[in-house]
Every structure is written in C-alpha cells, then in structure tokens.
Amino acid sequence: MSKCKYELTVDLGNRSYPIYIGEDIHADAEYYRRHVPGSQVMVVTNETVAPLYLEQTLSALKSFNVSTVVLPDGEVYKTLDELNKIFTALLESRFSRQCTLVALGGGVIGDMAGFAAACYQRGVSFIQVPTTLLSQVDSSVGGKTGVNHPLGKNMIGAFYQPLAVLADTETLTTLDNRQLAAGLAEVIKYGLIADTEFFDWLEREMDDLVARDQEKLATAIERSCRCKAAVVAADEKEAGQRALLNLGHTFGHAIETGMGYGEWLHGEAVAAGMCMAADLSLRLGWISELELERTRTLVARAGLPTDPPAEMSEESFLSLMSVDKKVLDGKLRLVLLQGIGKASVTDGFCMEKLSETLTEYGR
Amino acid sequence: MSKCKYELTVDLGNRSYPIYIGEDIHADAEYYRRHVPGSQVMVVTNETVAPLYLEQTLSALKSFNVSTVVLPDGEVYKTLDELNKIFTALLESRFSRQCTLVALGGGVIGDMAGFAAACYQRGVSFIQVPTTLLSQVDSSVGGKTGVNHPLGKNMIGAFYQPLAVLADTETLTTLDNRQLAAGLAEVIKYGLIADTEFFDWLEREMDDLVARDQEKLATAIERSCRCKAAVVAADEKEAGQRALLNLGHTFGHAIETGMGYGEWLHGEAVAAGMCMAADLSLRLGWISELELERTRTLVARAGLPTDPPAEMSEESFLSLMSVDKKVLDGKLRLVLLQGIGKASVTDGFCMEKLSETLTEYGR
Numbered sequence: 001m002s003k004c005k006y007e008l009t010v011d012l013g014n015r016s017y018p019i020y021i022g023e024d025i026h027a028d029a030e031y032y033r034r035h036v037p038g039s040q041v042m043v044v045t046n047e048t049v050a051p052l053y054l055e056q057t058l059s060a061l062k063s064f065n066v067s068t069v070v071l072p073d074g075e076v077y078k079t080l081d082e083l084n085k086i087f088t089a090l091l092e093s094r095f096s097r098q099c100t101l102v103a104l105g106g107g108v109i110g111d112m113a114g115f116a117a118a119c120y121q122r123g124v125s126f127i128q129v130p131t132t133l134l135s136q137v138d139s140s141v142g143g144k145t146g147v148n149h150p151l152g153k154n155m156i157g158a159f160y161q162p163l164a165v166l167a168d169t170e171t172l173t174t175l176d177n178r179q180l181a182a183g184l185a186e187v188i189k190y191g192l193i194a195d196t197e198f199f200d201w202l203e204r205e206m207d208d209l210v211a212r213d214q215e216k217l218a219t220a221i222e223r224s225c226r227c228k229a230a231v232v233a234a235d236e237k238e239a240g241q242r243a244l245l246n247l248g249h250t251f252g253h254a255i256e257t258g259m260g261y262g263e264w265l266h267g268e269a270v271a272a273g274m275c276m277a278a279d280l281s282l283r284l285g286w287i288s289e290l291e292l293e294r295t296r297t298l299v300a301r302a303g304l305p306t307d308p309p310a311e312m313s314e315e316s317f318l319s320l321m322s323v324d325k326k327v328l329d330g331k332l333r334l335v336l337l338q339g340i341g342k343a344s345v346t347d348g349f350c351m352e353k354l355s356e357t358l359t360e361y362g363r
Numbered sequence: 364m365s366k367c368k369y370e371l372t373v374d375l376g377n378r379s380y381p382i383y384i385g386e387d388i389h390a391d392a393e394y395y396r397r398h399v400p401g402s403q404v405m406v407v408t409n410e411t412v413a414p415l416y417l418e419q420t421l422s423a424l425k426s427f428n429v430s431t432v433v434l435p436d437g438e439v440y441k442t443l444d445e446l447n448k449i450f451t452a453l454l455e456s457r458f459s460r461q462c463t464l465v466a467l468g469g470g471v472i473g474d475m476a477g478f479a480a481a482c483y484q485r486g487v488s489f490i491q492v493p494t495t496l497l498s499q500v501d502s503s504v505g506g507k508t509g510v511n512h513p514l515g516k517n518m519i520g521a522f523y524q525p526l527a528v529l530a531d532t533e534t535l536t537t538l539d540n541r542q543l544a545a546g547l548a549e550v551i552k553y554g555l556i557a558d559t560e561f562f563d564w565l566e567r568e569m570d571d572l573v574a575r576d577q578e579k580l581a582t583a584i585e586r587s588c589r590c591k592a593a594v595v596a597a598d599e600k601e602a603g604q605r606a607l608l609n610l611g612h613t614f615g616h617a618i619e620t621g622m623g624y625g626e627w628l629h630g631e632a633v634a635a636g637m638c639m640a641a642d643l644s645l646r647l648g649w650i651s652e653l654e655l656e657r658t659r660t661l662v663a664r665a666g667l668p669t670d671p672p673a674e675m676s677e678e679s680f681l682s683l684m685s686v687d688k689k690v691l692d693g694k695l696r697l698v699l700l701q702g703i704g705k706a707s708v709t710d711g712f713c714m715e716k717l718s719e720t721l722t723e724y725g726r
Contacts, residue, residue: 088514122520
C-alpha cells in the first residue's frame with residue numbers, strides 16, 4: 001500500500017473532490033477503483049512521462065478497459081490539433097460518455113486531458129495524476145483546462161473539475177532541476193499572496209526542498225493546494241478574489257509569449273513576473289525595500305530568475321500584456337503586493353511607475 | 364418596433380433566459396440593448412445568411428463595438444478548424460472576457476458560435492439569432508453546442524446556455540423548401556414524444572405551415588420550444604428524460620454519417636428515423652398500424668422522406684449506430700413510441716425486430 005501523507009478536499013459543492021499527496025500513489029490500484037465510475041479508461045500522457053511511469057499506471061488500471069494516447073512533450077504542443085488526437089483516440093476506442101480520462105503528466109497534459117474530458121461528448125470523467133511539482137501545486141486545484149492559440153496563451157478552454165487528484169511525490173525524483181524550480185515559483189507565490197507563515201517556513205526549508213526532501217515537498221504541496229483551494233472555493237469562476245492567484249502571471253505570460261512558448265518555463269516566467277510585481281509595488285510605496293529583497297532572495301534560492309530576459313523591451317511587454325485575459329474591457333489590471341502574504345488586484349497605478357518597472361528593472 | 368408574438372422563459376435557475384418569437388425581431392436594437400452585457404460584440408454568421416440579414420443585424424448593433432466573422436455554409440464545415448477561425452477573429456479584435464458572441468444563422472452557426480463562446484477565455488456571453496425553422500425549434504433550447512469529428516457527429520462540445528434567443532419568423536421567408544421541411548421534422552417530433560394535442564393541431568394546420576403562414580409558424584415554434592424547454596428544465600445534462608428528444612436521431616445520425624454529412628439534411632434524416640422508430644414500435648406491439656400511418660402521413664405532408672436511403676444496408680446502420688452517443692457502455696438504447704404523444708427510452712427490444720426494421724423497412 002502506498003503512503004498517502006495528506007488528503008485534502010477541494011470544496012465545490014457537488015463537484016468537490018479529494019487530493020491525495022504522498023509516495024507511490026499513482027501506482028496504487030485502490031485510488032482508481034475508488035474514483036473511476038465506469039469501465040473505460042483513456043490514459044493521456046506524453047513521450048517524456050510514458051517511459052517513466054506509464055507501465056506502473058497501466059498495471060494499477062488493469063481491471064479496466066484501458067487505452068493510451070501519448071502526445072509529444074511541451075507547451076508548443078498545447079494546441080487544438082494535438083487536442084484533437086485525444087478525441088480521435090477516444091472515438092477509435094469507441095469510448096462512450098461513461099468513460100474516464102486519466103491525465104498522467106505535467107500541466108500541459110493536465111490542461112489538455114481536462115479540456116478533452118470537458119468537451120468529449122460534452123463532458124466525461126477525469127482524474128489527474130500530476131507528475132511535476134508545478135502541476136501538483138497549480139493545476140491540481142481550480143479546474144482550469146484548455147489549450148493555447150497562436151495569438152494567446154490559454155485562450156481556449158473550460159472550467160472543469162476532476163473526480164480526484166493523485167499527487168505523487170515519487171514522480172518528482174525524475175524531474176530536472178529547472179522543472180523543480182518552476183514548481184517552487186508557484187509555491188513561493190502562495191506564501192506571497194496569502195500566507196506569511198508559509199513564506200517564513202519556505203525561507204527556512206528552501207534548501208531541503210531544492211534537495212528534494214520527500215516529506216518537506218509533500219508538506220509544501222499540501223500547504224499550496226490548501227491555499228489555492230481556499231481561494232478557488234470562494235470564487236470558482238474567477239470573478240474577483242481568484243485573480244490574486246495571477247500574481248506575476250501578467251508579466252510572466254508576456255515573457256513566455258514574447259520569448260516563444262517553451263523558451264522560458266511557465267514557472268520561470270512567473271518567478272521573474274513576481275519580482276517585477278514586487279518591484280512595481282515598491283515603486284508605488286506599497287511594500288518596503290526589505291520585502292522586495294526577501295522576495296528576490298527566496299526566488300533566487302529556489303534556482304529561479306529574478307529578472308526578465310534582456311530581449312524584452314517595454315514596448316513588447318505592453319503590447320503582449322494588453323491581450324492578457326486579465327485585461328477588463330481594455331483596462332490593464334495587475335496583482336500587486338501590499339506586503340509578504342498580502343496581495344490585491346488593481347488598475348489604480350500610474351503608467352509611469354509601470355513604465356519604470358518595465359524599462360529599468362533588472363538592468 | 365418589431366412584433367414579438369411570444370416570449371417564453373427557459374427555466375434553468377440562474378442561467379434562465381428568454382426566447383422571443385415574432386417578426387423582425389433580429390433587426391430590433393432593443394433586444395440587444397437589453398441582453399448584451401459589455402461593449403464588444405462578435406457576430407458569427409455564414410456566407411448564405413450574411414447577404415440576407417447581416418446588414419440589418421449590424422445596424423441594430425451599431426451602439427456596440429462590433430466585429431464579424433463569416434464562415435462557409437454547411438454541416439461539413441462544423442469542424443474544429445472552422446471553430447478556430449472564430450477564436451482567431453476574437454483575438455485579432457482583442458476581445459476580452461466581457462465580449463458577447465451573436466450567432467446569426469442556422470443550427471451549425473448556433474452550435475459553433477455557442478461552443479466558441481463556451482471555450483473563449485473559458486466562457487463569454489452568447490446570444491442566439493436562429494434563422495432556420497430547425498434551429499428555432501431545436502437549438503434555441505437545451506444549450507447543446509459543439510462541432511463534428513470525422514469519426515462522429517457532435518462528438519466535441521459543451522452544454523452552454525445563451526443569454527437570450529431571438530427567433531425571427533421573418534427569416535423563414537428566405538428558407539428553401541427542403542430547409543423548411545427539415546425544421547418541420549423536429550416540430551412533428553415534439554408532438555410525437557410529448558403532446559398529442561399538438562400532433563392533432565399539426566394534422567390540421569400542416570398545409571398552412573408548409574405555405575409559411577407567419578402566425579401559425581410562430582405558434583408552432585412557441586409550442587415546440589415550450590415542449591423542449593419543459594424536458595430540458597427537468598434534465599439539463601441529459602441524464603434520463605432528455606433522451607426522449609432523440610426520437611429518430613439514432614437512426615437519423617446513422618443516415619447522415621453513412622451518406623456523408625450534408626447529403627441528407629439533419630431534419631430529413633430525423634424524419635426517416637422517426638418513421639423507422641415508429642415501425643420498430645409497431646413490430647414490438649407498442650403502437651397500432653394506424654399510429655404508424657398517421658406518423659408517416661404527417662411526415663410526408665411536411666415534404667419529408669418517410670424511408671431511409673436505399674444505399675443504407677442493415678450492416679452500415681448497425682455499425683454507425685454503435686458509435687452514437689446514445690450507446691450506454693456498449694448497449695444500444697433507442698427512443699421508441701408507446702403511442703402518439705408518448706415515447707420512452709429502452710434497450711429492451713430484441714435485435715431481430717430491429718433487424719427487420721433495418722432490412723425490410725421502406726423496401
């Protein structure tokens with residue numbers, strides 16, 4: 001039996017679901033027996049994850065009628081065309097409305113399998129087995145699914161909840177260092193926006209997290225998911241409060257798009273974006289010099305960039321930020337810090353200060 | 364001011380919406396002012412409808428920031444690729460989450476614009492202006508949106524409700540006879556599954572409906588929408604009762620797919636499918652010879668086929684019917700008649716009787 005260290009529930013009324021966190025969970029048949037409603041299961045994974053974890057997963061699923069679809073790995077493949085391969089696989093297997101999709105992989109696989117589950121026959125079941133730290137702390141909670149469009153990231157999608165999430169810390173042992181750091185960016189984000197104590201804990205434990213201490217990683221995942229679950233439960237469709245989760249993301253998306261998807265990892269872009277948001281917050285007098293420094297230091301200790309790439313000019317930032325989803329009817333809104341552990345969404349900043357952050361920051 | 368003859372509400376809690384039925388409604392700015400929440404409006408239409416009604420619609424929308432996307436006409440274009448053109452148009456116009464899509468056209472346009480609205484930035488507003496009788500009585504109610512996949516019809520989609528439906532009987536004057544008849548197939552269906560009195564009324568008024576009497580068409584639309592709204596309100600996600608609306612559709616989809624999309628109109632295929640369902644119901648002893656004859660006669664008077672195409676063999680029917688969405692975990696379920704005005708969903712029929720209907724019917 002696998003070691004489930006934590007179980008927490010994302011509370012969304014009749015769409016509530018559990019997140020299991022621990023070692024070897026993804027290979028434990030018990031969790032699938034408990035949560036898969038029908039007999040047909042389609043495992044959606046990618047070329048990187050399949051050689052590492054597919055066999056164990058299939059073995060845990062051997063009492064079901066299982067098919068597999070293996071997609072290419074990477075954000076550049078998060079497209080409608082690749083999504084269509086999942087639909088083709090489902091139809092070729094003649095899977096009905098009672099089938100279940102299992103997303104075995106990182107955020108891209110989770111987003112695509114989740115969106116495919118939302119759309120296949122107008123909605124089938126879906127279980128998430130996130131295999132990266134980023135997807136364990138970010139996409140496990142919130143129900144955001146979707147694909148990219150050449151003109152914008154995550155522009156096509158749905159809010160769709162899984163039946164369960166199996167966050168296996170064992171799968172983090174095969175993550176490369178950049179991917180681990182990218183996940184830590186979102187972990188730091190939760191401390192910054194909503195949990196001062198957690199930020200303090202991260203300052204103490206960051207070296208062990210980077211060294212992949214399994215117990216401490218499980219704790220960081222649990223605390224992050226709990227933080228996100230609280231925000232999402234209060235605001236499932238992103239009308240207000242949930243926007244706080246976008247700290248660093250408006251700058252970050254601009255970096256990702258400007259550099260070309262895949263050049264900078266999402267978490268790396270968010271890390272630099274959070275430092276930029278903190279910089280703008282300082283320029284507005286909302287946080288202290290020390291708070292900016294603590295933010296930058298923790299980001300750096302996680303192995304993450306604190307500055308945007310030199311290629312990104314003020315013009316490219318502004319142009320790319322104005323197609324970001326956080327723009328409300330033409331007005332740019334940003335998540336900024338009011339302290340460590342406190343963030344707010346605002347369009348009440350003068351463009352000059354933003355301009356200073358965009359041009360001077362990091363040079 | 365336009366003449367709104369009927370207004371009815373589809374009751375879905377906080378997603379309830381009105382259907383307005385009458386002459387010249389689509390060109391009346393008042394309805395858009397009342398229901399469009401933001402300032403950005405994307406009209407989605409096709410090459411056939413645009414020359415007829417786009418100008419009037421744009422004129423009614425002149426107080427908004429309006430863009431237009433014109434798709435090719437026909438079921439063969441109800442694909443992910445064409446859907447992507449809507450996303451491209453929205454992104455090129457830099458439309459935000461607060462935008463509204465207006466579907467100006469028949470069922471294909473309604474399904475695609477509705478699905479695009481469901482997915483663009485994970486959900487934006489949507490108003491339906493159905494311009495065919497079929498879409499006025501069928502897609503106006505129920506929230507089914509989506510596109511086809513080469514391996515199956517309507518396999519990719521979402522349940523997504525509009526903010527309002529403007530069903531303009533004026534637009535029916537430019538429909539060709541086949542399209543009008545295709546709409547009458549669904550009108551007849553409502554009588555058959557749930558409303559004996561309405562079926563009697565249709566037997567009296569069919570000649571006037573075929574002659575496009577505006578008042579009587581409005582009455583038929585209202586009665587059909589009311590019938591569908593009652594069924595949908597009871598069962599929004601198609602768990603049970605709603606399946607009754609699929610009378611004739613399992614046979615019909617097989618005909619459409621077998622003949623190639625677009626060869627037979629959806630309504631024509633459903634008409635023959637309803638007669639086949641009635642035939643099987645007779646063979647099972649559920650309805651009388653007279654009830655089968657009344658069904659066939661009314662279908663024929665509407666200008667619709669009562670028999671499937673000669674090209675469709677028993678084998679092709681069976682093969683195509685088993686990928687239909689109505690198949691529950693491998694078991695074929697059909698909607699059959701227990702009388703005029705009463706239908707039920709069942710898998711309790713012997714395959715021999717089905718086989719008789721598939722091989723002998725119509726020869």
